[in-house]
Amino acid sequence: MKTFNYHSAKDVKEASKLASSNSAFLAGGMTTIPSIKLGLATYKDIINIKNIKSLSGIKASSKTLKIGATTKHVEVANSKDVKKAIPSLAALAEGIGDPQVRNRGTIGGSIANNDPSADYPSACIALNAVIHTNSRKIEAEKFFKGMFETALKSGEIIEAIEFSIPEKSNYQKYPNPASRYAVVGVYVAKHKGEVNVAVTGAKSCVYNDKDLAKALSKNFSSSVIDNVKISSSGMNSDIHASAEYRANMIRVFAKKAVEAC
Amino acid sequence: MASLVGSRVERKEDKKLLTGRGRYTADVNFVHQTFAYFVRSPHARAQIKKVDTSKALKSPGVVSILTGADIVNDKIGGLIAGWRIKSEDGSDMKVPPHPPLASDTVNYVGDHVAVVIAETLDEARNAAELVKVDYKILKAVVSTKDAMSSDQIYKDIPKNMCFDWLLGDRAKVKEAFDKADKIIKIDLVNNRLIPNAMEPRAANADYNPSTEEITLYTTSQNPHLARIIISAFNGVAPENKLRVIAPDVGGGFGSKIYPYAEEVVCSWAAKKIERPVKWVADRTESFLSDCHGRDHVTHAELAVKNDGTFLGFKNETIANLGAYASVFGTVTPTYLFGPCATGVYKMPAAYSNVKAVYTNTAPVDAYRGAGRPEATYTIETLVEKAARELGMDPAEIRMKNFPTQFPFQQTLVHSVDSGDYVGGLNKAMEIADYKGFEKRKRESASKGKLRGIGLCSYFEACGIAPSPVVMMLGCGIGLWESAEVRFNPTGNVTVFTGSHSHGQGHDTTFAQIAADQLGVPIENIEIAHGDTDKGPFGYGTYGSRSLTVGGTAIVKACDKIIAKGKRVAAKMLEASVDDIEFSNGEFVVAKSNKKKTIGEVAFACYLPGTYGEVKSPLPEGDEPGLKETSFFDPVNFSFPAGSHICEVEVDPDTGETKLVKYTAVDDFGTIINPLVVEGQVHGGLAQGIGQALYENCHYDESGQLITASYMDYTMPRADNFPEFNLGFTCTPATSNPLGTKGCGEAGAIAAPPAVMNAVMNAIGTEISMPATAEKVWKACNKNKKRNSEAA
């Protein structure tokens, strides 16, 4: 392990000031620490943001649910407010990794990292989330740019994620049997006037399957899904699942999710 | 005192292990200690043109860097293949050199090239990055199936073949096949596994320059074997100057039976630099360099009559040894595999032919079950297929071919002393509600699920011993076991065993045996193991041998204690030795109330003479003290057997397979502690089910290990299993006085075929292990297509 400077920021301003192109924020550390230990990443500065109180917590209003960036997966999974407003989001959090990961990992860290097989990015897309940072608000559709790539600039800090509360929603996931990340995850959300079908795990970055979304917007029934073409081209293929299998799982899960809504 | 044998005594060792008070090799630290980090080959096969350590030597904290050239200079011997196998044509097996640090070629990703020793681990690791190795990359041989027709890895080993071994009679098999009504054929792959002991391997070697003694702490299932190999073969230090201690060890499953390059290098380096050298594997190193398991490609055939009677069996297998022949690497796919491949059946004619090949992958050695899971998978999937092709019930075809007379002379090697295979299968069918399966299948179908049932009846040969037999078959060591039972003067007892406990619960089970034999309360008995300076030489723990061989040695040593105790008690009680009876810890003069407890007798042995009240004369010819040693070599292997029944539910839309019911009925002979035995069965089942549904070691074409972490190598987890239904039958072994047979490997042996037979029954198609969701989904799709085309 290469050595680094450790800082603990007391507020967002200080954290942002300490940041550089050669630093990482330390939220749950569930991505950053293994990367350092395995020699996959080296940093000059590690900036702990867990002591910044304003970054943590869950607030529900009639239309939206706002979750602070350093809120842990376990807190989302167990939150009465989340369970009431968007039960599928609590269930998603409950299905991330294992108890150790859920007790440390945070929603902000997950989104900032944008792993192609992470769960939360699909929730952001399906639930029309707005990402609040220390300098602006970013719509989810514009936030996730590509594999491990987001719209965040150097030193920019996610403060909270604000989800629109849908009429109905459900998340289905085929966990990688080894790591439990999503091999495929499908998040279906029915809002007034539109349906989103966010898919994670299948491609290099989370996306809204427009064809499925359109068909379901017209008729929110699992029966329409068989008529939608789901092409496996451009999908990931690895030892855990071929592109063809991923395409199949999207169809199966889209149906299951609609039926469970 | 009630007998402890057979009772569910809670494990004595658990308090320590579960509260973090265990002491593992990584917990051992010495003053002035250094840290080793190994430079490993990133290539599967390459020539080493040059190793340049000049820059690394200048890195902060570096104490020393040793390479293959130093190994050659110091004449450090190579790692050994412990079992000599001969080919069918009589020629000896071909073994490549295996130096602890490579000097001219590297042969798998993770192979050892150099060791960097520094003041801290970080400094060692950082310096290791600066060691420049100039490789000429060569084409790697990876595939088991194609190894014989691929590039030749070693100059003197044509076709990359170590041996071409035959057991059995080809002519008799041909005769049997000519008479058959039907021949059932199967092609199988026994998937390669990575052992994944919870505790990674580690070593910490301390050298004392004034006494020239090395003390090596290491993660070993077998410290005595490590000591003799590192002394006699690697030549690091004479045996009397090498003490090997295997303290608490967190699982081995076979992968820690023998010493690896790292222990040899740490011991040698400690002596060279005259400072302690510590190495602890990180998880990636475990994946890359622990010996792997299984990896067979098999074609097998069964000749049957139309009524289901078996006439003959052939088994043609290619076994992957990896890059080098490891200590038990050559016996695992031969004598541990071939004989058991005819299964638990009367089989008039049979042969097993095994071609062992080298590839540019990590060495393959014994892994829980070692050879017997591969054998059982072969015969039990073949028998299930025979039942399907003959339109018979899979239970019926098994019953028809079970032997009912014991001892049973098994076709290829073994004389099985006892068993009741019919009773075992009947009991399993009863517990599993075999008759109710069709109803459960309909219920599953109504939910859109495919339900399948699979059977496996197995026998295995374990309790690995008789030294004369195993040595005749090529084993380079004996396989007896030792015990020393020592009464301390105050009447409590320390038992030294040559076995080693790394999860098996010896501290409890062995204490139960000694408590019963000696009539001493179990809390007054301590089991000591794992230190070559404490007890006599022993052969360690693997092959489900510890209880039947090591446990019996304890019984024998206790017998000697009691024999001496009788002489001493007779003298103390002024009676004739022939009149002394021993039971419940008391020596009693027959038909009287005159007696001495075993504690009093022990005390007398340590204080022989008269001193005030103490009057303890020793019998003439007897020496003071009360300590006896026994070396036990049984007359035969032991033969656990049983029947397992598995039920699965498959979701045809996703291919996901759920294990819904698992029944295991095993015959382990006498059971000393049901709690421990059930735990062993559970663990074995978890590993067997893991092989069938989840685990798979995957190298890509260039020999890079793709499944090198838990992100990609699927370990089974608790939520993958249903509640296991366990049952037992008991026909005691006749080859040891306890009547025990061994239980450590049974689950891993029986589960893979039981699970796979259930999956194949559910989907109606043959598929290979592991039955991952995608594979099962593809098979379901093929069936759908076939059905719709037929319709």
Ligand SMILES: Cc1cc2nc3c(=O)[nH]c(=O)nc-3n(C[C@H](O)[C@H](O)[C@H](O)COP(=O)(O)OP(=O)(O)OC[C@H]3O[C@@H](n4cnc5c(N)ncnc54)[C@H](O)[C@@H]3O)c2cc1C
């Ligand atoms: C064994 C294991 C299994 C897992 N399984 C899953 C799974 O099933 N599904 C899943 O979705 N994830 C899974 N994860 C990932 C887990 O959810 C991580 O917690 C998450 O990806 C990162 O969150 P963190 O809080 O730990 O971030 P950290 O590791 O602390 O940080 C990760 C990155 O995010 C940046 N960052 C953190 N917080 C902020 C912020 N507020 N603003 C801007 N940048 C920030 C950091 O600079 C860093 O680059 C798993 C992880 C492990 C180790």
